[in-house]
Amino acid sequence: MAPDAENYTFLCPPSKEEQEQEPVYRAPSHYNPRSTFHLPTGAGRHYQQQYDDLYFLRLAKLKPTVEKVATAAWDGLIIAGEKVRRVDRVLDVRQGELCWVAGTVYMHLPMKPNILEDLSKENFTSAPPPRRTYTDPSNPSLTQIMMEDESGRLRLTGNFLRSTQLATGAIIAALGTENANGDFEVIDIKLPDLAPQPQRWEGKASENGVEISGKEHGKIAFVSGLGITGTSSDTLALELLTDYLLGYTGFSGNNDNSPSLGSSIITRLVIAGNSLGASVMSEVAPTISGDSQPKKYGYDASAYNAAPITELDNFLAEILPSIPVTLMPGEKDPANFSLPQQGIHRTMFPQSRAYSAPPCRGDEKPEAGWFDSVTNPWDGDVEGWRLWGCSGQNVDDVLRYISIEGGDNSPDQDTDSDTRMRIMEAMLRWRCGVPTAPDTIWSYPFQSDDPYVIESCPHIFFVGNQPQFKTATIQGDVPLRLDGDTEMVGAADSSDIARVRLLALPKFNETGELILVDTETLEVEVVRFGVFKGQEEQK
């Protein structure tokens, strides 16, 4: 049954002379994580604040931008003989007057979790059950879109809204007129659009510029949804992934069109959430009545299932000697649930933590560890590129705001992932990575800053745990750029249009896909790990 002797290097007996294998060295990684989403530790973290600060800050940050965009587009515009007027506050809109105004979108959706409703109905459940959508497909008219600012709220209507998609928390400018019902008929809207994009290496993760130039291509590897359970149902794909990353297996390049030289050019692995599959707390088996076990209060150590995290630790400890890892927590990981999730604590990784940065004392700026357990969302510079990523909660939640065509039956995969891609694009154009926090995503009540606002446009914008791999690149709006975005202060070449690589990362435990992004061209490559379904299994 042995394969016929095509020249596959490994399908031959070992050569007699012990040829010394040349060690392969991995390309270095230039890495500079940013601490945008680090919460204060210990006593510095408070939860008493009101969330309205967050909305206020977001509006304060983005309103000038969107007004600038809107002014450029609508200033002096005359429609049907009437000059468009700018209105500063939402409440200053006068009936019948053609004007535009900027504010925060608020969407009232019938199925949206509502804390006041829960309270009045005395449903004191801790977390509302996840819903697939907040809209009511059978009755779309229940969806109300409003625009609000410090002064008040204005209901938006009009056919235009039907062709556009919005989500709570986005800052927009709307052009229109107030009708007899007191609603604002929207004719057009403007978004802040892409934030100014830093030049590559602006985050200066490198020691000296000389070293950077003339680098040959490297790869940044992305994976999400490893879904490790610690049981034998774990996929072999993870083993293959380990082997591949460590260079034990891969593409030996004995033919010319070999995909890549091997995994040694992968400089860093980014794990975007949901590394654990099984729930960490095993369900306590209902004890057979009879011998009444002493009831335990509080934490019960025997109910803790350490296997998933142990396996994750083993996996990390295995690859860390060779490749640096950035680990983001996800929805299912042992970290805080509300965004921004803080990094999984390194005590969870008894073996891998040796590679993490030493605990920082006092005010020292924490250095980036070889094994970096970061926040979710997270941003940072890798190989000079600015990355902004989330483990998927942001897209999943915005998706619930969008009425899905075809009612309840699951939409076909392509439209679904198209929609997700569009949402990602919209987030960048809204300049808000998690617009629906704190409305429908649990969030820390930030007081002095809204970190979800994307102030500098990333080069790679990735979202983990999506049903399907999908990528696209988007560009800043050229005409806008020519109008002179003054925020692009001293931009070396304003002709250089912002380009963003969008990545929707699939769940590894379902697809076995590892995503590689070229560090020079930002081109994407997929490596799929799997098991060939032979006759045995097809039976």
Add this chain to the structure above:
Amino acid sequence: MDSKLYLAENVLNERQPVTYRLLSRALKVHANQAKHILFEFHRNENAKKPQTVHATYVISGIQKAPEPAPTNGHANDEDEMMQSSPYLPSSMPNQDADSHSIRTTSIMLAREEDLEDAKSTFHSISTIHVYSLEPTALPDLNALVDVNREIARTHGQEDPLECGKQWGMIQNRNVKRRTGARPPPPAAPAVKAPAAKASKPSPKSTVPAKRPLQKEASAAKPEATKSDDSHELKSAPSSAANSQTSSKPSSKAAPAKQKGNGNLFSSFAKAKPKTKESAPAESAAPNAEDVVLDDASEEEAEELFPDSTDKVAAANRESRKAREEKLKKMMDDDDGDEEADDEEMPDADEEPREPTPVEQPPPSKPVELKEEVTVQGGRRRGKRQVMKKKTVKDEEGYLVTREEATWESFSEDEPVPKKKPVVNVPKAKAGKAAGQGNIMSFFGKK
């Protein structure tokens, strides 16, 4: 030679699958070399006698696009999708032209018998190598996952930074690893994890207890009794709170199962809160360490075990005195662990025969009796009424909630002795087991 022997032993005799990585680790050869060895072994053995060894292969290369190739499939509507994007109706310049050409490569595992089929799905193949050898075809390839976990268990000790080159791992010149903490407590095996995890906290918690115990053991009688007294006093109020903290002792039950340590641990269990109070500085220090330097604390915890066993030995050598002390404490303290009881009761039976009673009463009696009479008396009476509600308010105003319905019957039938244990949670178990008579006489002294 060596390699053949190894493979013959494992694959043919033990009938274990062997992956190339396991072989590479076991023989300390380069992974690529291991692939060759596996291939040779497979060919030679099957040449001698077909079907003795089954191989699993890894194929890497570019797969032919399956019918609706995922990448091509959605690449096609990429442009259209972006243009129709409703988010920004204004111009949206050229989208992702290169998404059409997303290169997808595959690394596939295939059984020997499927190899040709698998190969036919590939457009071009970069490499094929043997992944593993096994005596027969594996019904479920996931069994190989366990083989690789085996590696972590058996070869976890080897430092990947040193041996990596030998195995053919891609080296990295920039690895930063902290040296201070020797990391691998060798690959905490996943299998026994729950038990191990459960026992871990308890040794840690004994850290503060360690010193006082030493004191007690070595100190003269009076001091010991004094500390015992204070202990009793403290346990009196805390006994009320016990219902809340009962999870703590019960978690201790796990370590108690290990023989020699059992009694020690159970006595530690109670001693701990006391020592925390009496020596806040001591306990504070390790705690702080815990927070700041988690590595350190864990190592400390591991050191503890030898220590504590030493202590067991030492304690056994102690005079009767010390044993009584311990016993007494045991009776007070070891709540909830039946195993410990089994073990200790013989001891307990011994005690009364010996001069113990003479000694025992004076130190602890007064305190204990008071406590019992009042508390228990009050509780007992209260209990009869309130048992149905399952909530008792004791003298000090604490609400004691009982969850076992079984006690109700006891209260009906059994007189004093059974009931007492019920009330004072720690004592309950000692009373229930063989030691009953013993305890009665003990209480009867009063």
